[in-house]
Amino acid sequence: MRMPDFGDRGRHAARHTDAVNRRRGVAAIGAATAAVTLAAVTQLSGVASAGSIAASTQFYVYPSSSVMKWDAANPGDSREPAIAAQIAAQPQGIWFSNYSPSTVQSDASTITTAAAAAGKTPVLVMYNIPNRDCGGASAGGAPDTTSYKTYIQSFANGLGAHPVIVILEPDSLALQTCLSAAQASDRDAALAFAGQAIHTADPSAKVYMDAGHSNWNSASAQAAALNAASVKTSADGIFSNVSNFMATSDEVNYDKQVLSALGNPSNLHIVVDTSRNGNGPASGDPWCDPSGRALGQTPTANTGDSQVDAYLWVKPPGESDGCADAAGTFDPALAYALITNGPSHSASPTPSASASPSPSASPSKSPSSSPSASASPSASPSHSPSSSPSASASSGGCHVTYAVQSEWAGGFTAAVTITSAKAVNGWTVTYHYGGDQKVTSAWGATASQSGANVTLTNVSYDASIAAGATLTGVGMQGTWTSSDAAPSSFTLNGVACN
Structure with a gap:
C-alpha cells in the first residue's frame, strides 16, 4: 500500500466556501486499536440492514499507522x-x-x-x-x-x-x-x-x-x-x-x-x-x-x-x-x-524537555496520507505562496524565522523556528507585525498580542533548546484585514535577533 503525495490535505487555505458554517476538517491515514472479538453484522445485498452493530464489536489496530x-x-x-x-x-x-x-x-x-x-x-x-x-x-x-x-x-x-x-x-x-x-x-x-x-x-x-x-x-x-x-x-x-x-x-x-x-x-x-x-x-x-x-x-x-x-x-x-x-x-x-x-x-508521564520537539514524519506504506481539517474561505488567496509574508532574523546569538504556510483573504497560518547559539531552558520570542494581523490560536507555544506586538512562550514539552539546535513545531493561525506585511523586530528571551 502506498503513501499518497498529499502535500496539503490540511485544507488550510481553501476549504471554507462559507467560513461561518464550514470550520471542519477531515482526517487522516493511519490507525490503531484495542482488542477482543467482533459479532458479525448481516445485511441484504445492496440494502442497508436494520440493526446497529453489536456493542461487543472491537475495532482493528492498523500496525502500519x-x-x-x-x-x-x-x-x-x-x-x-x-x-x-x-x-x-x-x-x-x-x-x-x-x-x-x-x-x-x-x-x-x-x-x-x-x-x-x-x-x-x-x-x-x-x-x-x-x-x-x-x-x-x-x-x-x-x-x-x-x-x-x-x-x-x-x-x-x-x-x-x-x-x-x-x-x-x-x-x-x-x-x-x-x-x-x-x-x-x-x-x-x-x-x-x-x-x-x-x-x-x-x-x-x-x-x-x-x-x-x-x-x-x-x-x-x-x-x-x-x-x-x-x-x-x-x-x-x-x-x-x-x-x-x-x-x-x-x-x-x-x-x-x-x-x-x-x-x-x-x-x-x-x-x-x-x-x-x-x-x-x-x-x-x-x-x-x-x-x-x-x-x-x-x-x-x-x-x-x-x-x-x-x-x-x-x-x-x-x-x-x-x-x-x-x-x-x-x-x-x-x-x-x-x-x-x-x-x-x-x-501520564511528564516528558523531559527535548532539544527539538520537531515532528516525526516517518514514512508509511498506508493507503493514504491523513487528510485534515480545512477551513478555506470562498475567496482565493490574495497572495501566491511565493509572495506570502515571511521573515528571518538572526544575530550571533539567535536566529528566528517566520514563514506563512497558507494564506487567504482575511486569514493565514504561519510557522516559527528558533535557533539559539546557547542552550536555552525556557524561552520567549517577541516580534512586531508589519500589518494588522491578529493571532487567533497557536501550537507549540502560548501566544499573546498587544497591538502589533506578539509574544510567544514555550509550552511544557518544548521549553529547552540545545546549543545550536533548531526548535520547530511552533506556529499560529490568524486573521488580517487590510495588510499582512511580514513581521520584524524578533527577540529571544529579550535579546534582539536582528
Missing part, C-alpha cells in the same frame, strides 16, 4: 509511553485518499483479511470523490464519476465477506457549494452507487454517509443532501464531526435531528468522530491544529444509545491538520498535547 511507526522508532522519547498507551493502542480510521485504482482492491483486501484474522472490525475512510474539496487545498480524488465508480467497485471487491465500517467520503454532502446542479446530481448518484456496491460485495459491511457537523449546515439542509444521495437505501447511517472538535453531546443531538428530518428510518444510525473533542472546540472554533484540545471518548460500539452505532477515532490523533506540519504528518508534540490537555493527564 503513522503513530505505530513513530512509536517503534522512538523508544527513548519521554513522551513515548503515554503516546503508546493512550493513542497507539486505540483504533483509528484508515484513510483511502490516494487515488490508486491499480492497488485499491489489494490494499482493502490486505487490511480486511488481517482484521478478520484478529477478530476485529477495521474502520476504512474512503476519500476520493471527484471535485474533492471543491478544488481547494485538498483537491484530488478520482478524475470523473465513471472512474470513481470503477474505483469504488474495486475497493468493494477487496473487502471480502468481512465485517468492516466504511466512512464514505467526508465532506461530500456537507460541501457542495462549488458544484453545479448537474455535478451535484452526479455526485449523489456516485455515492448511492458506492453504498450499494459495498453492500453487494460485502454483506457484512456497514456504510455511513456524510452529515458534516453540528456547526456547519442545518439539520434539514443536511438531511436533504443525504436524501438526494439515497442514504435510506444505500447506507447504514450517517457520520459527523470528522476531524473536528464539537462536543459529543452536540453531535448526537444534531445527528438525531438529521435522522428526524429524514423521517427516522429504522435502518439508519449514527457514528461520531470523538478523536479530538475531549475539550470541545477552541474559542472562535479554529479548525487547524488548535491548541488546548484533548482526546475524546475512546472508540467503542457500546454507546448506550440505540441510535448511535459507535464513537470512533476517524481522525488519527496527533496527525496534523496542515498547520503545525504538513497535513497528515504524525507530530508527537500534537499527540502528547492531546493527552496532557485531557482530564487524565496527571497519570
Whole structure:
C-alpha cells in the first residue's frame, strides 16, 4: 500500500466556501486499536440492514499507522509511553485518499483479511470523490464519476465477506457549494452507487454517509443532501464531526435531528468522530491544529444509545491538520498535547524537555496520507505562496524565522523556528507585525498580542533548546484585514535577533 503525495490535505487555505458554517476538517491515514472479538453484522445485498452493530464489536489496530511507526522508532522519547498507551493502542480510521485504482482492491483486501484474522472490525475512510474539496487545498480524488465508480467497485471487491465500517467520503454532502446542479446530481448518484456496491460485495459491511457537523449546515439542509444521495437505501447511517472538535453531546443531538428530518428510518444510525473533542472546540472554533484540545471518548460500539452505532477515532490523533506540519504528518508534540490537555493527564508521564520537539514524519506504506481539517474561505488567496509574508532574523546569538504556510483573504497560518547559539531552558520570542494581523490560536507555544506586538512562550514539552539546535513545531493561525506585511523586530528571551 502506498503513501499518497498529499502535500496539503490540511485544507488550510481553501476549504471554507462559507467560513461561518464550514470550520471542519477531515482526517487522516493511519490507525490503531484495542482488542477482543467482533459479532458479525448481516445485511441484504445492496440494502442497508436494520440493526446497529453489536456493542461487543472491537475495532482493528492498523500496525502500519503513522503513530505505530513513530512509536517503534522512538523508544527513548519521554513522551513515548503515554503516546503508546493512550493513542497507539486505540483504533483509528484508515484513510483511502490516494487515488490508486491499480492497488485499491489489494490494499482493502490486505487490511480486511488481517482484521478478520484478529477478530476485529477495521474502520476504512474512503476519500476520493471527484471535485474533492471543491478544488481547494485538498483537491484530488478520482478524475470523473465513471472512474470513481470503477474505483469504488474495486475497493468493494477487496473487502471480502468481512465485517468492516466504511466512512464514505467526508465532506461530500456537507460541501457542495462549488458544484453545479448537474455535478451535484452526479455526485449523489456516485455515492448511492458506492453504498450499494459495498453492500453487494460485502454483506457484512456497514456504510455511513456524510452529515458534516453540528456547526456547519442545518439539520434539514443536511438531511436533504443525504436524501438526494439515497442514504435510506444505500447506507447504514450517517457520520459527523470528522476531524473536528464539537462536543459529543452536540453531535448526537444534531445527528438525531438529521435522522428526524429524514423521517427516522429504522435502518439508519449514527457514528461520531470523538478523536479530538475531549475539550470541545477552541474559542472562535479554529479548525487547524488548535491548541488546548484533548482526546475524546475512546472508540467503542457500546454507546448506550440505540441510535448511535459507535464513537470512533476517524481522525488519527496527533496527525496534523496542515498547520503545525504538513497535513497528515504524525507530530508527537500534537499527540502528547492531546493527552496532557485531557482530564487524565496527571497519570501520564511528564516528558523531559527535548532539544527539538520537531515532528516525526516517518514514512508509511498506508493507503493514504491523513487528510485534515480545512477551513478555506470562498475567496482565493490574495497572495501566491511565493509572495506570502515571511521573515528571518538572526544575530550571533539567535536566529528566528517566520514563514506563512497558507494564506487567504482575511486569514493565514504561519510557522516559527528558533535557533539559539546557547542552550536555552525556557524561552520567549517577541516580534512586531508589519500589518494588522491578529493571532487567533497557536501550537507549540502560548501566544499573546498587544497591538502589533506578539509574544510567544514555550509550552511544557518544548521549553529547552540545545546549543545550536533548531526548535520547530511552533506556529499560529490568524486573521488580517487590510495588510499582512511580514513581521520584524524578533527577540529571544529579550535579546534582539536582528
